Amino acid sequence: MIDSYLRQSALDHLGLAGRTSEEPEKAAVRLGEKLLPAAVNLRGDVADPAFVAALREALGVEPPSAPNTVATNGEVALLWLGPDEWLALQHGAAPEAEAQMAAKLRDALGDLHAATTEVGEQYVCIHLAGPKAREVIEKGCPLDLHPRAFGGVGHCAQSHLSKATILLHQVSPGEDGEPAFDLYTRRSFADYLWRWLEDAAGEYGVAIVAP
Amino acid sequence: MLQITCPHCGARAESEFHNGGEAHIERPKDPAALTDAEWAEFVFLRDNPKGLLLERWNHTQGCRRWFNVARDTVTYEILAVYPMGSQPPALDPRRYV
Ligand SMILES: [Zn+2]
Numbered sequence: 001m002i003d004s005y006l007r008q009s010a011l012d013h014l015g016l017a018g019r020t021s022e023e024p025e026k027a028a029v030r031l032g033e034k035l036l037p038a039a040v041n042l043r044g045d046v047a048d049p050a051f052v053a054a055l056r057e058a059l060g061v062e063p064p065s066a067p068n069t070v071a072t073n074g075e076v077a078l079l080w081l082g083p084d085e086w087l088a089l090q091h092g093a094a095p096e097a098e099a100q101m102a103a104k105l106r107d108a109l110g111d112l113h114a115a116t117t118e119v120g121e122q123y124v125c126i127h128l129a130g131p132k133a134r135e136v137i138e139k140g141c142p143l144d145l146h147p148r149a150f151g152g153v154g155h156c157a158q159s160h161l162s163k164a165t166i167l168l169h170q171v172s173p174g175e176d177g178e179p180a181f182d183l184y185t186r187r188s189f190a191d192y193l194w195r196w197l198e199d200a201a202g203e204y205g206v207a208i209v210a211p
Numbered sequence: 212m213l214q215i216t217c218p219h220c221g222a223r224a225e226s227e228f229h230n231g232g233e234a235h236i237e238r239p240k241d242p243a244a245l246t247d248a249e250w251a252e253f254v255f256l257r258d259n260p261k262g263l264l265l266e267r268w269n270h271t272q273g274c275r276r277w278f279n280v281a282r283d284t285v286t287y288e289i290l291a292v293y294p295m296g297s298q299p300p301a302l303d304p305r306r307y308v
């Protein structure tokens with residue numbers, strides 16, 4: 001493995017850090033990028049207690065078996081992607097966190113029939129929050145995001161937003177009228193999706209923030 | 212647009228799915244023994260009934276898993292969703308002609 005290399009967001013060229021709003025609380029939608037998440041894709045058999053124990057040992061959190069749910073210990077979140085597939089995510093971690101997380105998982109999993117793949121650099125995480133955040137996503141996504149159907153915090157879903165594949169994670173329930181979502185997309189879609197979101201949120205008033 | 216119930220994710224919009232064609236087409240056990248006509252039958256020829264059709268779907272933009280669907284091609288009604296590798300439930304073939 002190389003010791004160091006340039007890690008650059010796929011939205012770097014938009015210069016978002018220089019466009020952050022002075023008064024984000026006045027906007028109905030706040031948009032920002034959560035830079036360079038550490039992400040490891042995990043495959044394994046959730047019915048095997050040894051697999052669950054290995055994840056608990058390596059990450060401090062067990063894989064959720066209920067579809068489209070998230071388990072978290074506050075630091076690492078495990079998002080359900082399929083009946084035998086999860087995404088382990090960590091934000092704000094050091095650049096080497098992802099390789100360390102994967103190494104710990106491989107140690108803990110040993111000879112089990114399981115797979116770990118470092119995928120952080122394929123994802124861009126766009127954070128959307130505010131009273132109209134849900135309406136913006138609803139403009140281009142077929143998911144029913146009404147609180148009755150999309151169960152608030154701890155709920156995730158894979159779908160598409162204006163034809164781009166997304167993984168949506170609700171990180172704040174919005175009972176205070178301020179729902180918040182982390183939206184993951186592949187880096188080649190990131191520029192398109194950011195521009196689409198900024199345009200779609202325009203009518204409500206949009207502020208760029210550093211989440 | 213159809214609403215399709217993924218066995219894992221629940222009811223989702225058709226645009227999240229990919230149709231994989233007719234279900235239960237078995238790959239020949241001894242391909243070398245097949246005549247050209249039998250190959251053509253396996254590779255190209257599919258039923259196109261007016262009524263019940265068993266087909267495969269993949270939840271491509273969701274959990275990316277395959278499953279089987281029994282669908283009425285006239286009403287578009289989805290009559291059953293069942294796992295890959297299992298046989299369809301007993302259903303009325305619903306032939307309209
Ligand atoms: Zn699904």
